[in-house]
Amino acid sequence: MTNDTLLDTGSLRLREIRETDDTQRDSPDASFVERMRERFPTEAEYDRMLTRKAESRADARQAPSTLEELRAALDAFLDVHVEGPHRVDDMRWLSGGASKLQVAFSLEWNDPLEGQTTSQLVLRMEPQESLNATSRIREFEIINALGEHLPVPRAYWVDDAADFFPQPTLIYALAYGVSKPRAVEGRPTGVGSAFDAELRAELGPQFTAHLAKLHALDAESLDLPSFDLPRVGTTDTALWQLNRARRVWEEDRGEELPLWEVAANWLERNAPELDRVSLLHGDYRTGNYLFDEDDRQITTWLDWERGHLGDRHRDLAWATLPTFGTPSEDGKTLLVSGLVPYDEFISEYERLSGLYVDPARLRYYRILNTFQLIASTLGSASRVIRLGRSHQDVLLAWLEGVVYSLGEELRTSILEEN
Structure with a gap:
C-alpha cells in the first residue's frame, strides 16, 4: 500500500469519525450524554439543564408557539x-x-x-432549544x-x-424603562450601545455601585436552594464554569478549533482558588438593565439566567470585556459597558464593595469568559440554527460573526505576560 493510499484511507476514516460525532450531536444517545457528564462535571443544576437539552435534541422540531x-x-x-x-x-x-x-x-x-x-x-x-441552557x-x-x-x-x-x-x-x-437612549440606533443584545457624556455621568456610578452591592452581599445567607456553594480555598467555581463551557462545546460544536484546546488546557492548569463566595449576575453589562430616560435612574436589572455563586472576578471580567465596551470620544479609553473608564470602574468598585480586585484572577476570568462566548456563538448558535430550533435564527447567525474577534482576543490574552 502506497503512502498516498494510506493518507487517503486515514483522511476517509477521520471524516467518518467526524460525521459520526456530528450525528451524535444532532441526536445524542444515552451513552453520549453520560460520557459528557462524566468528562465535564459541573454544578448540579447546570448538569440538569445540559442533560435536558441533550436528551431533548432528538425530539421532532416544534412549530413556534402562537x-x-x-x-x-x-x-x-x-x-x-x-x-x-x-x-x-x-x-x-x-x-x-x-x-x-x-x-x-x-x-x-x-x-x-x-x-x-x-x-x-x-x-x-x-x-425549543436556547442559545444558553439555563x-x-x-x-x-x-x-x-x-x-x-x-x-x-x-x-x-x-x-x-x-x-x-x-x-x-x-x-x-413587567419592568419599565429603556435599554438605550431613544435617539441612539439600537444594537443586537444591547452590545456597543453609545451614551453621551451627561448620561454616562448619571448611569455609570449606578452601574458600578449595583455590582459592588451585589458582590458584597452575604451570599451564603440568601435563600438559593438550587445553587451549588463552592468552597473557599478551592478551584471549585473556576472548574465548574470551565467544564460547563467545555461540555457545551463538545455537545454542540460543528468543527475543530485548535485554539480552543490550547485555551482549555491553559484554563485548567491556571484555575485560581476562591477567596470569597459572591452572588454573580453572570451577564452584567449594558443591555441587561433598563433605565428611566427622564430621571436617569436604573429601574431594573434583568436576565439573571446565568447567575451563580462564585468568584466576583467572573462578573468583573465579563463587564469589562472589550466586546461589551465602547471607546471614549478621543478613542484613548475603553468605557466599560459604554459607561465608565476602566480604571475608574475598578477603583470605585473596590471602594464601594470593600473587596480587592486581583489582576491575575481578573485576567483568568477574562480568558474564561471569552472561551465561554466562543462555545455559545460558534458551538451552540451554529447547531441551533442548523436544526431550526429557535425563534431567533437571524440574531444567532449574527452572533456567529463575532467569533473571529473573540478568537483573536482569546489568543492575545493567553499570550500576555503574567
Whole structure:
C-alpha cells in the first residue's frame, strides 16, 4: 500500500469519525450524554439543564408557539395557581433578548400582597432549544432573593417542569424603562450601545455601585436552594464554569478549533482558588438593565439566567470585556459597558464593595469568559440554527460573526505576560 493510499484511507476514516460525532450531536444517545457528564462535571443544576437539552435534541422540531396557544396554557396555569376570579388581557409579544420568548400581559386578580389589582406581567419561556441552557427555577430564586437589595422585577411563579407551558417558564413583573437612549440606533443584545457624556455621568456610578452591592452581599445567607456553594480555598467555581463551557462545546460544536484546546488546557492548569463566595449576575453589562430616560435612574436589572455563586472576578471580567465596551470620544479609553473608564470602574468598585480586585484572577476570568462566548456563538448558535430550533435564527447567525474577534482576543490574552 502506497503512502498516498494510506493518507487517503486515514483522511476517509477521520471524516467518518467526524460525521459520526456530528450525528451524535444532532441526536445524542444515552451513552453520549453520560460520557459528557462524566468528562465535564459541573454544578448540579447546570448538569440538569445540559442533560435536558441533550436528551431533548432528538425530539421532532416544534412549530413556534402562537399567542393563542400560550394564552390557553397561561389560563390553565393561573386556574391552578391563583385563588378567586382572575382575567388575562392584552397579551403581546415583546422584542429583545437573544435566547428566550417573552410575552407581556395584564392580570386582573386578588394579589395576596396587594389585594385586588391589575398587574402587568411577563411570561418568559424557553424556545425549543436556547442559545444558553439555563434554569428558570434559579432565575426565579435569584430575583426573589435580591428584591430588598437591588432593582429587580418581582417574580411571581415558575413552571420549571413545563407542566403547563411547552417549555420551562418564569412569570415576573413587567419592568419599565429603556435599554438605550431613544435617539441612539439600537444594537443586537444591547452590545456597543453609545451614551453621551451627561448620561454616562448619571448611569455609570449606578452601574458600578449595583455590582459592588451585589458582590458584597452575604451570599451564603440568601435563600438559593438550587445553587451549588463552592468552597473557599478551592478551584471549585473556576472548574465548574470551565467544564460547563467545555461540555457545551463538545455537545454542540460543528468543527475543530485548535485554539480552543490550547485555551482549555491553559484554563485548567491556571484555575485560581476562591477567596470569597459572591452572588454573580453572570451577564452584567449594558443591555441587561433598563433605565428611566427622564430621571436617569436604573429601574431594573434583568436576565439573571446565568447567575451563580462564585468568584466576583467572573462578573468583573465579563463587564469589562472589550466586546461589551465602547471607546471614549478621543478613542484613548475603553468605557466599560459604554459607561465608565476602566480604571475608574475598578477603583470605585473596590471602594464601594470593600473587596480587592486581583489582576491575575481578573485576567483568568477574562480568558474564561471569552472561551465561554466562543462555545455559545460558534458551538451552540451554529447547531441551533442548523436544526431550526429557535425563534431567533437571524440574531444567532449574527452572533456567529463575532467569533473571529473573540478568537483573536482569546489568543492575545493567553499570550500576555503574567
